Amino acid sequence: MYGEVRALDNVSFEISEGELFGFIGPDGAGKSSLFRILTSLLLATSGKATLCGFDTEKDFKNIRNITGYMPGRFSLYSDLSVEENLEFFATVFGTSIKENYDLIHDVYCQIEPFKTRLAGKLSGGMKQKLALSCALIHKPRVLILDEPTTGVDAVSRKEFWELLKGLKSKGITIIVSTPYMDEAQLCDRVALIQHGKILAIDKPSEITKSYERQLFGISSENIHKLLVDLRVYPGVLHAYAFGQTIHYTGKDTTENLDNLWSYLKECGHARLEINPIEPGIEDVFIDLMQNEKLSVEQ
Amino acid sequence: MNEPNGIPVIRVKNMMKKFGDFVANDNLNFEVYKGEIFGFLGANGAGKTTAMKVLCGLSVPTSGEITVAGYDAYTQTEEIKRSIGYMSQKFSLYEDLTVEENFQFYAGIYKVPAKEIKPRLEESLNKVGLFEHRKKLIGSLPLGWKQKLAFSVATFHQPEIVFLDEPTSGVDPVARRNFWEQIFETSDRGITVFVTTHYMDEAEYCNRVSIMDQGKIVALDTPSKLKELYQVDNIFDLFLKIVR
Numbered sequence: 001m002y003g004e005v006r007a008l009d010n011v012s013f014e015i016s017e018g019e020l021f022g023f024i025g026p027d028g029a030g031k032s033s034l035f036r037i038l039t040s041l042l043l044a045t046s047g048k049a050t051l052c053g054f055d056t057e058k059d060f061k062n063i064r065n066i067t068g069y070m071p072g073r074f075s076l077y078s079d080l081s082v083e084e085n086l087e088f089f090a091t092v093f094g095t096s097i098k099e100n101y102d103l104i105h106d107v108y109c110q111i112e113p114f115k116t117r118l119a120g121k122l123s124g125g126m127k128q129k130l131a132l133s134c135a136l137i138h139k140p141r142v143l144i145l146d147e148p149t150t151g152v153d154a155v156s157r158k159e160f161w162e163l164l165k166g167l168k169s170k171g172i173t174i175i176v177s178t179p180y181m182d183e184a185q186l187c188d189r190v191a192l193i194q195h196g197k198i199l200a201i202d203k204p205s206e207i208t209k210s211y212e213r214q215l216f217g218i219s220s221e222n223i224h225k226l227l228v229d230l231r232v233y234p235g236v237l238h239a240y241a242f243g244q245t246i247h248y249t250g251k252d253t254t255e256n257l258d259n260l261w262s263y264l265k266e267c268g269h270a271r272l273e274i275n276p277i278e279p280g281i282e283d284v285f286i287d288l289m290q291n292e293k294l295s296v297e298q
Numbered sequence: 299m300n301e302p303n304g305i306p307v308i309r310v311k312n313m314m315k316k317f318g319d320f321v322a323n324d325n326l327n328f329e330v331y332k333g334e335i336f337g338f339l340g341a342n343g344a345g346k347t348t349a350m351k352v353l354c355g356l357s358v359p360t361s362g363e364i365t366v367a368g369y370d371a372y373t374q375t376e377e378i379k380r381s382i383g384y385m386s387q388k389f390s391l392y393e394d395l396t397v398e399e400n401f402q403f404y405a406g407i408y409k410v411p412a413k414e415i416k417p418r419l420e421e422s423l424n425k426v427g428l429f430e431h432r433k434k435l436i437g438s439l440p441l442g443w444k445q446k447l448a449f450s451v452a453t454f455h456q457p458e459i460v461f462l463d464e465p466t467s468g469v470d471p472v473a474r475r476n477f478w479e480q481i482f483e484t485s486d487r488g489i490t491v492f493v494t495t496h497y498m499d500e501a502e503y504c505n506r507v508s509i510m511d512q513g514k515i516v517a518l519d520t521p522s523k524l525k526e527l528y529q530v531d532n533i534f535d536l537f538l539k540i541v542r
Contacts, residue, residue: 025470026441026468026469026470026471026473027441027468027469028440028441123342123343124342124343125342125343150467150468151342151464151467151496152342152496153340153341153342153344153496153537153541154496154498154534154537154538154541155341155537155538155541156341156342157496158538179467179468179469180496180497181471182534194470223503224482227479240471240472240475241475241478241503242499243499243501243502243503243521243532243533244502244521244522282471285470285471286471286472289470289471289472290472
């Protein structure tokens, strides 16, 4: 708690060795506070957390040796070069770049051509790769990455997840947070988190299976008007735009599609299509938010 | 979504922007129309920010013919700044001022006539359903509200074009969609929306999108035409296909 703010509210979970585990949620959900507690940088108001058997409060020295942490904000030394930063982190942990080079190779080789450049002069994507290299150089058992892909373009995000997959195959446990719901599919298990609470925790495929209602994808020539019309339809529970399709769920589980179809035809929609679709993580997140009345919009 | 009616409010012809030997913008050519929602996509470092700075009158191009809201990007940068609104995820509002004070501050900067401030403020706040919260400090509000308010502030002086730089980064999925409804309404009022995003589903809400890679515009059309042309199901796959 920060004063009266409950950044994390009775959070309980376990992560297995070698797992790639994701905390999925928007800004302010409590992801960073949680990661600071797990890395021994912040004390929990109450409750207990252990990593590889070490208590985050009592055994903080061990915790710091076995974890590699990449904070959300770039926090390397801007006035040291790429290589000097890496050298520094290796030395602090009593190792050398050479000793663990194989572990960082896939990440570091991409920025090695710029190793004499000051860290402060790197592009966003390169800073991120340097930060990951520095978090890995002491061969941590657990890698904790706070929003490594925020503000990163779709192609670079894909590459970054490939790197994580490679690290996982080397036996490192990876705990990662992200506000991009589509990245959930790339994790072994995920926790959906909002307002300090875990809304769901499971394999991504199980989480999407938990969506109880039938979801329909509806499209027409005028997507904005379609959304407006669906919002006032008597049978609507939620209607949200996902690109050029509206994801629609009805209040009644035995939704009469004929009624919906003729309603939308009467509204004048051309090229109307209604198809049953499988929900994604974002659909489930929206649904859970509504259930918990947690959205700021409620 | 309204269809753009073909009156260009941004004209970019052969635009180059160099920093020393580095070519950040390499011969850009495009027009953006009145009331259009124009998605400006690209990889990190592709040159989007550089181009946006030129279009906002904050940086002068190296060469090319560029007009924004009818003003010249070399000689009329002050006029450009007065004709546009700008909002980003990073810089939005003053946390230690109230909702109302933030509006009044920006209204003053943009020289909104004093007697118009009060009625417009009421209208803007009612539209986003936050009138009763006008005396609260921005810092005390949830992120989704701040986002909405930042957008209302950016359009308060009724600019011709509003530039949105990753406006929805990090907000929850419901707030993100509500924000886009605000964008649709703004475009319906004839204000042009120029927006960058890393959410590829949001690219599909735009009337047209351009994709930049290594300083050049490599694709520009409506989302459906681009998907057809490159034979992909969504903009995410399109992006993966044409960037790098």
